[in-house]
Amino acid sequence: MMKKIKLILLLFVTVASFTACQQDDDLEFVANEAEGLVFNTSFLDNYVLNSSVSGNLAERFTWGSADFGVPTNITYYLQGATMSDFSDYVAGESLYDLGSTTANPEANEIPVTVGQMIALANAAGLDNNEGTNTGTLYFRLMAVIGDDGLPSYSAIQGLNVELQQETSGGGTGIEPSMWGIVGSGYNDWGSAGLDGVFYTTSEENVFVAYANLIDGEIKFRANNDWGTNYGDTGADGTLDDGGDNIAVTAGSYKITMNLNDNTYTMEPFSWGIVGSGYNDWGATPDAKFYYDYTTDTFKVGVKLIDGEIKFRLNNDWGTNFGDTGADGTLEDGGDNIVVTAGFYNITLDFNNNVYTMEAGDVFGIVGSGYNDWGATPDYSFTQVQPDVYMAEIVTMLDGEIKFRVNEDWGTNYGDTGADGTLDDGGDNIAVAAGLYRVKMDVANGTYELNKIQ
Numbered sequence: 001m002m003k004k005i006k007l008i009l010l011l012f013v014t015v016a017s018f019t020a021c022q023q024d025d026d027l028e029f030v031a032n033e034a035e036g037l038v039f040n041t042s043f044l045d046n047y048v049l050n051s052s053v054s055g056n057l058a059e060r061f062t063w064g065s066a067d068f069g070v071p072t073n074i075t076y077y078l079q080g081a082t083m084s085d086f087s088d089y090v091a092g093e094s095l096y097d098l099g100s101t102t103a104n105p106e107a108n109e110i111p112v113t114v115g116q117m118i119a120l121a122n123a124a125g126l127d128n129n130e131g132t133n134t135g136t137l138y139f140r141l142m143a144v145i146g147d148d149g150l151p152s153y154s155a156i157q158g159l160n161v162e163l164q165q166e167t168s169g170g171g172t173g174i175e176p177s178m179w180g181i182v183g184s185g186y187n188d189w190g191s192a193g194l195d196g197v198f199y200t201t202s203e204e205n206v207f208v209a210y211a212n213l214i215d216g217e218i219k220f221r222a223n224n225d226w227g228t229n230y231g232d233t234g235a236d237g238t239l240d241d242g243g244d245n246i247a248v249t250a251g252s253y254k255i256t257m258n259l260n261d262n263t264y265t266m267e268p269f270s271w272g273i274v275g276s277g278y279n280d281w282g283a284t285p286d287a288k289f290y291y292d293y294t295t296d297t298f299k300v301g302v303k304l305i306d307g308e309i310k311f312r313l314n315n316d317w318g319t320n321f322g323d324t325g326a327d328g329t330l331e332d333g334g335d336n337i338v339v340t341a342g343f344y345n346i347t348l349d350f351n352n353n354v355y356t357m358e359a360g361d362v363f364g365i366v367g368s369g370y371n372d373w374g375a376t377p378d379y380s381f382t383q384v385q386p387d388v389y390m391a392e393i394v395t396m397l398d399g400e401i402k403f404r405v406n407e408d409w410g411t412n413y414g415d416t417g418a419d420g421t422l423d424d425g426g427d428n429i430a431v432a433a434g435l436y437r438v439k440m441d442v443a444n445g446t447y448e449l450n451k452i453q
Helices: 002-023 114-123
Strands: 047-050 057-062 074-081 097-102 109-113 133-145 151-153 157-164 176-183 196-200 206-213 216-222 229-231 246-248 251-258 263-268 271-274 290-292 297-304 307-313 320-322 337-339 342-349 354-359 363-366 382-385 388-396 399-405 408-414 429-431 434-441 446-451
Touching: 047 057, 047 114, 057 114, 074 109, 074 114, 097 109, 109 114, 114 133, 114 157, 176 206, 271 297, 290 382, 297 382, 363 388
Parallel strands: 047 157
Antiparallel strands: 057 109, 074 097, 074 133, 133 151, 133 157, 176 196, 176 216, 196 206, 206 251, 216 229, 216 246, 251 263, 271 307, 290 297, 297 342, 307 320, 307 337, 342 354, 363 399, 382 388, 388 434, 399 408, 399 429, 434 446
């Protein structure tokens, strides 16, 4: 008897619903919102997009399965846009529809290439040929039941991108590659910032990196992702796909990776300033230069005192350059260079055997977390790209820090709100004891404080 009552009730509801549809031409269907449809990808803070590697993986989007409350076939679509509200999204256009897959928890992933992201970046207006351009691209998932069911959407995910033009190598043809250095010897296996960058060279499939390492282990991988990674099983200088970690000791190195024969080399490599004008001819370590790929030169921001200096390799006199004639030319074993006290930005150009010394602003780290608020010199940053400054490897104490110019409080930056934004005269930045890589992007008003140990 109960089954008959249920059947009659269902028939009544069906008829009533059909009648209501006939009487209301404006009836609207409401999407069946699914639960669990969220991205679970570990997104990067920033994605560097370069057309030279447009076919490489930029990101592998993954997510949790959508739950519509009933067992059913589900198709997932990954969609992109340049506007945060998806108002520019056009269905069916490959620029915005980035891929799809059917319901399968093990297949809940859609890869997006560098080229696909670049296309979106171009649509967002980041292709104005003025160097590296930054912006935000937006992504969401759409889940659909069956072939033509009503869609359900995930929350929108914004990703920060940097679009690098083909001319960003400063005319040298040198560009950041997809390859990087990861490990306890560099960035705590990826938890403390992006991988160390390998750059292209004049030889195809040969890449070079200039890295400051700490005691630990490293590997080489593509696109800050473990999908493709190389180690060295047997420690014989041969690159092995998925091979053993490579043990390293603290120091500055030039690392060359040759994918033509799957070999690599690591050699101590560090240009520095030595002299009575800096460190009493080596009583303390030389002032280290950083590599700037945009000009294929080595640069350092430094505070000098009255005296003389030279430039030497690996804190050793085996290879040193001076300037005989004081004409800005680098001469092997040349005369000492006379300097006066002040803050300088110095560039070594070994392609043309010249150097420049320009008096100017040098950013530094000051605080109870570094030098007791100026009891000793600030830790100097070096401009390694236009408006991008690096300081590594910095030994910090438990305390607070700020960034200031030329060891003076006239220009200083803190972070009010602890949101990674540089605020003029802002709050002190809390730090814990350890080793850090610090990056400032003055153009965008941001900084990164990565504790590597």
